[in-house]
Amino acid sequence: MLRQFHSLSGLIATLFVVLLTISGAVLSLDPLLERSQAKIAGTSSISVAELAGKLITRYPGTEQIQRHPSGSIIVYFTDGDQTGADLINPLTGATIGAYSSSPIMVWIKNLHRSYLLGTPGRVVAGVAAFFMLLLTLSGAVMLINRLGGWRHIFRPIQGPFKQRLHTEVGRVAVLGLILSASTGLYMSAMTFELIPDYSSAEPGFPTHVDGGVPASIDTLSALKVIPITEFRELVYPYPDDPMGVYSITTDQGSGFVDQATGQLLSYQAYGNPQKLYEFIYMLHTGEGLWWLGLLLGLSALAVPLMAWTGIQIWWSRKQSATTINHNSAARLADTIILVGSENNSTWGFAKTLHDALHRLGFQVHTASMNQIGHHYPQAKRMFMLTATYGDGDTPASANHFLTRLAKMTKTPDVPVAVLGFGDRQFPEFCQFAKEVEAALITKGWPQLLPLETIHRQSPQEFARWGQAVSSVLDKELTLVHIPVHPASTTLTLVERVDYGTAVQAPTAVLRFKSPEGSHKGLLNRLLRRSGLPHFDAGDLVGILPPGSSVPRFYSLASASKNGVLEICVRHHPEGVCSGFLHGLAIGDTVEAFIKLNPSFRPASGKAPIILIGAGTGIGPLVGFIRNNKAHHPIHLYWGGRSPQSDFLYETELKRYLKDKRLTKLNPVFSRISQGAYVQNKITEDDVELRQLIGEGAQFLICGGRNMASSVAAALDKVIAPLGIDVATLKAQGRYREDVY
Structure with a gap:
C-alpha cells in the first residue's frame, strides 16, 4: 500500500x-552570491548612526538604507529626478557598484x-x-x-x-x-x-513628534545604540517635513525615531510567533x-x-506485471497458489507453476498472499511462493498475510509447500519465507513439502523444485521458467586457455569480442552498439546455448574497459551450456546478454580487500585484481586441485604480485596436501586476518555453495575473538558472496 x-x-x-x-x-x-559581495568584516562595532553619517556627503538624497540577511548594505536615493540604488561598503561608505535585482x-x-x-x-x-x-x-x-x-x-x-x-x-x-x-x-x-x-506586525505611529530642526543623522541617540549587525532597514522622513520621523527595523523589532531629538518615539518588539515565522523563512530560503x-x-x-x-x-514494475490465465475461482480450485512479491518477478514463477498445473488438468487459483481465505472447500494442496523484500522484510503483496493467518480460528486442512525467493548476498536470505513456514507450522497447517529456497531467481533451481513437486503429485511436472532478459548479442571467441584435463576437471578461460570489430579502444562503443551495456568484473553474462531459451549465467572476469568479455568455465559432464562452451573453437560465436550484479563489487576506499574462491570462482576475483590500478591491498585465497594442471591464471596472478596490484597470493591445492582446502588456509592465517579486519577489511567470496558455507564457518571461528561474526560483516556491507 x-x-x-x-x-x-x-x-x-x-x-x-x-x-x-x-x-x-x-x-x-x-544568499551565497550576495554574501560574496557583502563587506562585513569588522562591522560589529559600527552603529546605524555611524553608517548613515558616512553616506551624508556621497548620498544627500538618501531615502532608505537596507541590510540584507547576507550582510549586504543597499542605499536607495534620489539624484535630481533620477532614483537609484547602490551596494556600499559599510566600513567606508564607498560605493561598490549599482544594485539591481536580476530580471532572470x-x-x-x-x-x-x-x-x-x-x-x-x-x-x-x-x-x-x-x-x-x-x-x-x-x-x-x-x-x-x-x-x-x-x-x-x-x-x-x-x-x-x-x-x-x-x-x-x-x-x-x-x-x-x-x-x-x-x-x-x-x-x-x-x-x-x-x-x-x-510577518506584518508594526508599532503604532507616534502621536507626538518634536517638530524641531532636524539634527545630523550621525548624532541621533536612538541610532547610535543599534549595531549594524542587528540592523535591517532605515527609512528616512520626507525632506522639509518637520513632523517626519525615521522608521527603523532591527532583528528585535521596529519603531520610529524623532529626527530632531533622536529619541525612540514608539517601538514594538517581535513576539514569538513573528520570530517563528522569520526562523522558518530563513530555513526555507537560506x-x-x-x-x-x-x-x-x-x-x-x-x-x-x-x-x-x-x-x-x-x-519496469508495470511492464513486469503478470497476467494469470485460466484462474479458477477459489471455491472451485483443487490447487491454490499464493504469491508474495515486491517487484512482480515472483509472479512470473507463479504463472509458470500455474500454467504447468493447468496443463496437467488441475483447477488452479492464484492470488496474492494478502488474499488468503479461511476456507477452500475443494483444495487438496497449496503452494506459497514468496520473495523477501530487502534484508528480511515482508514483500508488498504479503504484508498482511501473517496478521490474517494469526486471526484464523480454524486452519484449512490443505497441505502446503513454501518456496522462498531471495539473494544470498543479504544476511537474512529468504527470511520472510522462513517466517511464513514457521507460522504455518505453529498453526498446525499440514506440510506438503519442506521449505525450499531459490537464489537470484535461478530457473535451474526452480526446475529442480518442480521435480520435488512431481513426486507428491505423482505426475511429471516440468517447470521451465524463462525470465525476461535483454535481447542477446552475438559474440565471437577470440582466445581460450585450457586447464585441468590431467585432474579430470577440464576448465577453460574464454575471451570473446563483438563481431563488428576487435580494436580495443573501440570495444566499449562496439559492445554498446551491438546491445551490450557497460559491464564490470563481477557482473554476469547470460549465455543461450543452441536449442535452449533458458540462459546460463557466468560471472565476468573482465570489464568493458579491458577490451574483452571473459569468463572461466568448468566442463560438467551433464552440463548443456558448459559442454557447448568447451566445444567452441576460435572464431565460433555465442548469443549472450549482460545481467548487472552491482552487489558483488569491492567497496570504494583504501581498506584491505580479501578475495576468497575455489575453482572457476577465481574469474571475477582476477577481474577485481586486474583493475586494481590504485594498488589497494588485496589478499587472494584460492583453492584448486593441482598446481601443474589447474592453477588458473597462474602467470597473470604472479605478474600482479610484481606490479603490486595483488598484495598476497594464497593458493591451496587438495591433490598436493590431502584434504587441504581454502577454508583450512583461512584458519591457519587467523592472526593476520583479524588484523586486516581491524583495518576495515572487506571480503568477497565466489564459488560453489558448499565452499562458501565452509569458508563462512571457518571465518566465524577466526573472528569470534573480535566479538563479531560473518552475519555482522554482511550487515556492514563487508562480506559479499557470488555463490552457485
Whole structure:
C-alpha cells in the first residue's frame, strides 16, 4: 500500500514538484552570491548612526538604507529626478557598484512561488509542496523498512543500479527535502491565511513628534545604540517635513525615531510567533545562512534525478506485471497458489507453476498472499511462493498475510509447500519465507513439502523444485521458467586457455569480442552498439546455448574497459551450456546478454580487500585484481586441485604480485596436501586476518555453495575473538558472496 501510494503521488505531482525544486535550487544560490559581495568584516562595532553619517556627503538624497540577511548594505536615493540604488561598503561608505535585482532571478522567483500564474499558481505551488512532503516522508519510511530500521539507516543498499541510485540519492537528500517541503508548506498556508500572518506586525505611529530642526543623522541617540549587525532597514522622513520621523527595523523589532531629538518615539518588539515565522523563512530560503541555502539547493537537485529513476522503476514494475490465465475461482480450485512479491518477478514463477498445473488438468487459483481465505472447500494442496523484500522484510503483496493467518480460528486442512525467493548476498536470505513456514507450522497447517529456497531467481533451481513437486503429485511436472532478459548479442571467441584435463576437471578461460570489430579502444562503443551495456568484473553474462531459451549465467572476469568479455568455465559432464562452451573453437560465436550484479563489487576506499574462491570462482576475483590500478591491498585465497594442471591464471596472478596490484597470493591445492582446502588456509592465517579486519577489511567470496558455507564457518571461528561474526560483516556491507 505504501509503495503504491508513493508511486501514484509521484506520478501525479512529478512535473510540478520538479519545477518547484529546480527553481528552488537556482534561488538557493542567491544568499551565497550576495554574501560574496557583502563587506562585513569588522562591522560589529559600527552603529546605524555611524553608517548613515558616512553616506551624508556621497548620498544627500538618501531615502532608505537596507541590510540584507547576507550582510549586504543597499542605499536607495534620489539624484535630481533620477532614483537609484547602490551596494556600499559599510566600513567606508564607498560605493561598490549599482544594485539591481536580476530580471532572470525575479522570473525564477515568480516561477517558484506561483508557476507564473499569479494566485492560482500559488495554490498549485502549495499543493506541490504538500505532495513533495508526502513523497519524501513515504520514501523515508520505505527506506527505513527496507534497511531494517533506523539503526541500519547507513547500511549499504543492494539491488539494481537504478533502484540503488534512487534510494542512495534519496537517503542523502531526505532531511533537506523534508525541511524545504515543510517550511514551504507553512509559508503557503500563511499566504492563504490558513494560519495567522505574523510577518506584518508594526508599532503604532507616534502621536507626538518634536517638530524641531532636524539634527545630523550621525548624532541621533536612538541610532547610535543599534549595531549594524542587528540592523535591517532605515527609512528616512520626507525632506522639509518637520513632523517626519525615521522608521527603523532591527532583528528585535521596529519603531520610529524623532529626527530632531533622536529619541525612540514608539517601538514594538517581535513576539514569538513573528520570530517563528522569520526562523522558518530563513530555513526555507537560506537567507542569513548561505551554507544552508546551498545544502537545500543540492537536496532539491536530487528531485529531478529521483523523479527520472522513480518513473523508470515504476515503468519496469508495470511492464513486469503478470497476467494469470485460466484462474479458477477459489471455491472451485483443487490447487491454490499464493504469491508474495515486491517487484512482480515472483509472479512470473507463479504463472509458470500455474500454467504447468493447468496443463496437467488441475483447477488452479492464484492470488496474492494478502488474499488468503479461511476456507477452500475443494483444495487438496497449496503452494506459497514468496520473495523477501530487502534484508528480511515482508514483500508488498504479503504484508498482511501473517496478521490474517494469526486471526484464523480454524486452519484449512490443505497441505502446503513454501518456496522462498531471495539473494544470498543479504544476511537474512529468504527470511520472510522462513517466517511464513514457521507460522504455518505453529498453526498446525499440514506440510506438503519442506521449505525450499531459490537464489537470484535461478530457473535451474526452480526446475529442480518442480521435480520435488512431481513426486507428491505423482505426475511429471516440468517447470521451465524463462525470465525476461535483454535481447542477446552475438559474440565471437577470440582466445581460450585450457586447464585441468590431467585432474579430470577440464576448465577453460574464454575471451570473446563483438563481431563488428576487435580494436580495443573501440570495444566499449562496439559492445554498446551491438546491445551490450557497460559491464564490470563481477557482473554476469547470460549465455543461450543452441536449442535452449533458458540462459546460463557466468560471472565476468573482465570489464568493458579491458577490451574483452571473459569468463572461466568448468566442463560438467551433464552440463548443456558448459559442454557447448568447451566445444567452441576460435572464431565460433555465442548469443549472450549482460545481467548487472552491482552487489558483488569491492567497496570504494583504501581498506584491505580479501578475495576468497575455489575453482572457476577465481574469474571475477582476477577481474577485481586486474583493475586494481590504485594498488589497494588485496589478499587472494584460492583453492584448486593441482598446481601443474589447474592453477588458473597462474602467470597473470604472479605478474600482479610484481606490479603490486595483488598484495598476497594464497593458493591451496587438495591433490598436493590431502584434504587441504581454502577454508583450512583461512584458519591457519587467523592472526593476520583479524588484523586486516581491524583495518576495515572487506571480503568477497565466489564459488560453489558448499565452499562458501565452509569458508563462512571457518571465518566465524577466526573472528569470534573480535566479538563479531560473518552475519555482522554482511550487515556492514563487508562480506559479499557470488555463490552457485
